[in-house]
Amino acid sequence: MSGGGEAQVAGLRLRSPVLVAAGCGGTGRELAAYAPLADLGAFTTRTVTSDPRAGAPAGRVVESPSGLVHATGLPNPGLDHFLATELPGLVAQDVRVVVSVAVTSAADAAALARRLGRAPGVSAVELALAPPGGRAEDAADEDLFAALEPHEAAGMVGTVARELPRGLPVWAKVRNDPDRVVAVARACVDAGAGAVVVGDGLPAMLPDGRPGGLGGPAVRPVALACVRRVVDALPHVDVVGVGGVATPTDVRAFLAAGARAVGVGTALLHDPTTAARLAAVLREETR
């Protein structure tokens, strides 16, 4: 069971139910300046793709009331460079590392999973099934796979799960869409996902018309509803709740809704000590 001090997700014991959400922890080095990462449940990396990506031209993260709209185009150095330069540094921090990946095709997913399966120090692979700009025209990440239908999600999760060695689970990161989340989550679990991460930014638009994903407290009630629906429909599935977690009350609300753990994202961009503080408060409570 998820308690204040520890958590269990997809068979992994985590030191805390508080995780760093994908794309909000930099390379890990920056965050480690403020507090040790080792006290957190896991560090989810920025989303990595097979090939390097420069990101969107003038990639931006723009403020909206109680939220941030992300339209960065997932800048990342590509898997090779990530494995050589970023992963070792994270592993050295003595924190569980969940590598977030986005893929362009089933073949790409299979190749990526095979390589990650051999990388030392990876605790889980989080497959981004709904990158914010995915399928939207004009998005820098429009070539990335985005699952709108449950069978599409299942196909890609299955591909990754088959290529990963036993003991290395795939976490399916799905969109915070209360009407579809149960069907997508069920399909992912049937296809081999060890956990469901709910969820990615809400599809949104920047003032200049470019697509992005909305995160932060503005989406928290939506994320909570999604977690509750998935947990009610699929009580045996491990759910990680992501969406606007900023205070101990928020963590408790997600855990009470049935999440095993929570990902802290946007709040870190506002206060880089948030995840460490939340983990400490929860640990204290279960003493």
Next chain:
Amino acid sequence: MSSTDRRPVHVGGEVLASRASGGLVHLSVLAPGIGERFRPGTAVAVSIGPPVSRSRLARRSFWIHEVKPVGGRGLALGLVVEPRGAGSRWLAEAPVGTPLELTGPLGRPFALPQEPVACLLVAEEYAAAPIFPLALRLRERGCAVTLLLGARDEAHLMSALEARRSARAVTVVTGDGSVGRAGRTADALPEVLASSGAEVVYAAGPTPLLHAVAAAAEDHGAWSQVALEVPSPCATGLCFGCQVPVVGEAGSPRSARACVDGPVLRGDRVRWADL
């Protein structure tokens, strides 16, 4: 804290003093631990609004202008704010005693020359804030410092008096000619650069000025160090929302995060055309 620990800290502070001067507001801000780690060219990120009603989540960066002891309470930071949008207005109008959440010092500072060479420092308006403490450090190293300061008008110019204390020669340019020469800062560059004999040019201000500085330095065979101001929503290197196109090692195109890989970058490394 060891004297070499320059890692940023996230702290609670408060507004100690606030003084309007023309179009700029000079703030003194208590920020325990940040001043101790300061080097010129670094910034501090401020959260906007009181925590209970906070809905603006992007942070606002401000150059650290000076660091001063405040009786028994550690070091205070001097910031120079031009009130214009929601965040800068809130900070500029924050009454003395307003609690603040601050993170800093952020980013890579200006790199100082090993030898006591001649240096030209160029800045516009509030962006002159990091240039003054830089001028002092350069003087301490025996560098001959020339300043070129610009602003749209006198109300937005940082004190020319302060400038004269820290430099051998000062040129002031204002858009409306209210002080110094009338015109654009960039137009005065070639002449001032030539007469200064500078081997290094430091600059802070709007991107077109920095581009002009990088180009002029290149023409004169000088190095340039430019302090970029790119909207930096987290300012701590976490979000990748502040990318600047740069030339990587081996000349390959790359991008850097303005907030942690900058704000100070070598002028010849920025891909200006792609910015």
